[in-house]
Amino acid sequence: MKKIGTASTMATFDRPLVTVDVAIFALRNDTLTVLLVRRLSDPQDPFPGQWALPGGFVDVKQDSSLFECAVRKLKAKTGVTTPYLEQLGSWGDESRDPRGWSATHAYFALIQVPEVADAETSAPSLESQWFPVEEALRKRLAFDHKQILNAAVVRLRSKVEYTSLPAFLLSEPFTLPQLQKSYEVVLGRAMDKSAFRKRMLDANFLEESGMTDGVQGRVAMSYRIKDRQLATTFPRMFKSGE
Amino acid sequence: MKKIGTASTMATFDRPLVTVDVAIFALRNDTLTVLLVRRLSDPQDPFPGQWALPGGFVDVKQDSSLFECAVRKLKAKTGVTTPYLEQLGSWGDESRDPRGWSATHAYFALIQVPEVADAETSAPSLESQWFPVEEALRKRLAFDHKQILNAAVVRLRSKVEYTSLPAFLLSEPFTLPQLQKSYEVVLGRAMDKSAFRKRMLDANFLEESGMTDGVQGRVAMSYRIKDRQLATTFPRMFKSGE
DNA sequence: ATAATAGTGTCTCTCAGACACTATTAA
DNA sequence: TTAATAGTGTCTGAGAGACACTATTAT
Numbered sequence: 001m002k003k004i005g006t007a008s009t010m011a012t013f014d015r016p017l018v019t020v021d022v023a024i025f026a027l028r029n030d031t032l033t034v035l036l037v038r039r040l041s042d043p044q045d046p047f048p049g050q051w052a053l054p055g056g057f058v059d060v061k062q063d064s065s066l067f068e069c070a071v072r073k074l075k076a077k078t079g080v081t082t083p084y085l086e087q088l089g090s091w092g093d094e095s096r097d098p099r100g101w102s103a104t105h106a107y108f109a110l111i112q113v114p115e116v117a118d119a120e121t122s123a124p125s126l127e128s129q130w131f132p133v134e135e136a137l138r139k140r141l142a143f144d145h146k147q148i149l150n151a152a153v154v155r156l157r158s159k160v161e162y163t164s165l166p167a168f169l170l171s172e173p174f175t176l177p178q179l180q181k182s183y184e185v186v187l188g189r190a191m192d193k194s195a196f197r198k199r200m201l202d203a204n205f206l207e208e209s210g211m212t213d214g215v216q217g218r219v220a221m222s223y224r225i226k227d228r229q230l231a232t233t234f235p236r237m238f239k240s241g242e
Numbered sequence: 243m244k245k246i247g248t249a250s251t252m253a254t255f256d257r258p259l260v261t262v263d264v265a266i267f268a269l270r271n272d273t274l275t276v277l278l279v280r281r282l283s284d285p286q287d288p289f290p291g292q293w294a295l296p297g298g299f300v301d302v303k304q305d306s307s308l309f310e311c312a313v314r315k316l317k318a319k320t321g322v323t324t325p326y327l328e329q330l331g332s333w334g335d336e337s338r339d340p341r342g343w344s345a346t347h348a349y350f351a352l353i354q355v356p357e358v359a360d361a362e363t364s365a366p367s368l369e370s371q372w373f374p375v376e377e378a379l380r381k382r383l384a385f386d387h388k389q390i391l392n393a394a395v396v397r398l399r400s401k402v403e404y405t406s407l408p409a410f411l412l413s414e415p416f417t418l419p420q421l422q423k424s425y426e427v428v429l430g431r432a433m434d435k436s437a438f439r440k441r442m443l444d445a446n447f448l449e450e451s452g453m454t455d456g457v458q459g460r461v462a463m464s465y466r467i468k469d470r471q472l473a474t475t476f477p478r479m480f481k482s483g484e
Numbered sequence: 485a486t487a488a489t490a491g492t493g494t495c496t497c498t499c500a501g502a503c504a505c506t507a508t509t510a511a
Numbered sequence: 512t513t514a515a516t517a518g519t520g521t522c523t524g525a526g527a528g529a530c531a532c533t534a535t536t537a538t
Contacts (some may be wrong), residue, residue, distance in 0.1 A: 011510080014299075014301070014302055014303075015257040015258070015259065015260060015302075016257070016260045016300055016302055017257065018257060018258045018345055018497060057256075058334070058343075058345070059341075060257075060258055060343040061256075062335065063336075064331060064335055064336050065334060065335035065336070066334040066335065068335075068347060087331050087332065089329050089331070090308060090329065090332045090347050091308075092260075092300070092307060092308040092347065093306055093307035093308065094302065094305075094307070094514075095260060095308050100302075101300075101302040101346065103260055103300070103308060103345075103524075105332050105334065105345065118416055118504050128453075140531095159332055162406065164487025165505075170439075175490085176490085177490070177491095178502090191528095192527080192528055192529065192530085193490090193491080194491085194492070194493085194527095194528080194529085194530080195526085195527050195528050195529085197490095197491070198526080198527080199526085199527080202526085215489095215537090216487090216489070216536075216537065216538095217488040217490070217532065217536055218488080218490045218535040218536050219489095219490080219536065220489080220490055220491085221490085221491090221536075224506080225495085235478065235479055235525090235526080236478045236479075236499095236525095236526070236527070237477055237478075238527080285538090299516080343508080396522080418516085418517085418518085419516075419517070419518095421538080432502055433501095434500080434502065434503085435517090435518080436500095436501080436502085436503080436518085436519070436520085437499085437500050437501050438500085439517095439518070441499085441500080442499085444499085455513050456511065457510090457516095458511090458514090458515060458516070459508075459509055459510075459514080459515040459516025459517070460508040460509050460510095460515080460517045461508075461509065461516095462509065462518085463517085463518090469507075477499080477523055477524095478498095478499070478500070479500095480500080484491090
């Protein structure tokens with residue numbers, strides 16, 4: 001029987017590096033985009049100058065928990081403080097970081113950003129930039145971030161089939177046509193309007209929020225999410241099979 | 243802009259403790275049970291003598307990855323080497339371990355154990371023992387293991403509503419009535435035989451494996467899981483709503 | 485009136501659940 | 512023959528998808 005918790009196994013030089021990374025998604029110009037940051041070009045750092053998911057070391061002085069650490073990193077990059085933030089999983093092994101055995105706790109966040117007409121003005125800074133997810137997945141990313149980003153996209157698309165997640169990508173209030181568009185953008189396929197509306201209204205997670213002043217065409221009812229703390233699960237998936 | 247990866251943030255004394263814990267489930271006497279281990283009674287250790295989930299520090303010398311670490315801990319406690327093993331999530335904060343900031347990577351495993359008639363002979367050792375999940379959840383557990391165990395049970399019960407997970411709790415080959423019993427035990431409710439059989443066979447994740455020699459009553463067709471690497475997802479949940 | 489957008493009604497198909505029915509085995 | 516267990520058939524209802532339809536707005 002192996003003894004655990006002894007002084008030797010607790011030695012600090014045995015401890016893995018611990019990081020938190022966040023895949024932050026937003027809709028921009030009817031496209032699902034993810035925020036990437038450029039790593040420092042200092043050749044002392046691993047993967048200098050490469051694109052990576054926002055993240056970094058857990059600061060045991062500053063972060064009271066992993067979740068708070070993820071919130072801090074999200075806020076630092078986007079200013080957003082009340083996002084949809086879900087734990088994605090952890091990746092840890094001896095080779096993912098050249099500095100040594102490391103484990104990262106990955107989260108994914110859904111936020112709302114204002115639409116922009118000009119793609120050039122859309123970069124929050126020189127070091128961080130929004131990319132369409134398909135484009136981001138084609139890039140070479142630092143560490144195992146391509147794998148993590150891919151897992152985030154798979155998880156997001158999979159949950160979109162049976163949850164209300166795309167609602168968190170919209171600023172409130174929003175209309176049902178806008179919500180449908182959000183689903184269609186994330187899933188990359190068109191959906192039937194009638195079935196979509198029945199499903200959303202029957203799920204009863206929205207509350208009415210007055211009429212929009214239509215820019216063109218008929219004015220629409222607008223809605224807010226009743227409980228922003230949790231995503232609603234539908235009784236069936238959109239497409240059966242898988 | 244905070245610089246990451248500098249010598250100061252990499253200092254080993256800043257690193258959290260890193261552990262892996264595994265909630266190991268098995269069916270025993272028509273009950274869903276979970277394996278708990280008793281912590282050392284050495285008062286130097288945290289939570290001496292209390293029940294806990296099997297787990298412990300990641301050994302950077304021995305474990306090439308978090309997953310391998312979980313496999314190692316599972317094998318050490320049960321001898322099982324090819325289980326269903328899924329990452330559950332991570333829990334990390336400044337207060338869960340009295341020794342300091344710590345983060346644990348939790349997994350849950352579904353294994354098959356031989357049925358035993360006498361509950362007393364069922365303890366693998368003095369330090370580890372199978373408990374019905376409801377009983378385990380009523381215990382006082384070390385660290386935040388009650389929270390983790392609860393998350394594991396919630397996740398398991400939730401996934402059972404739309405996946406083939408309970409098949410991994412049975413030794414192969416098994417019959418459809420046995421599989422139905424497995425679902426009923428995990429979910430704690432009876433299911434309709436006809437609907438159940440249609441669902442399982444339509445999902446096409448089982449292959450026939452000859453007839454059982456019935457102890458009593460009609461002999462039954464027995465089945466094996468086609469691909470033990472992955473759980474099948476059904477197009478609908480068992481009960482709609484949630 | 486027309487274009488554009490919002491929203492509804494109707495039909496069909498699939499599948500879960502209820503439940504009564506038949507089939508095969510041992511004693 | 513009876514008890515016990517395995518397995519099937521039939522009906523109903525909920526909800527997804529297809530698609531044609533109506534409703535409301537600006538120009």
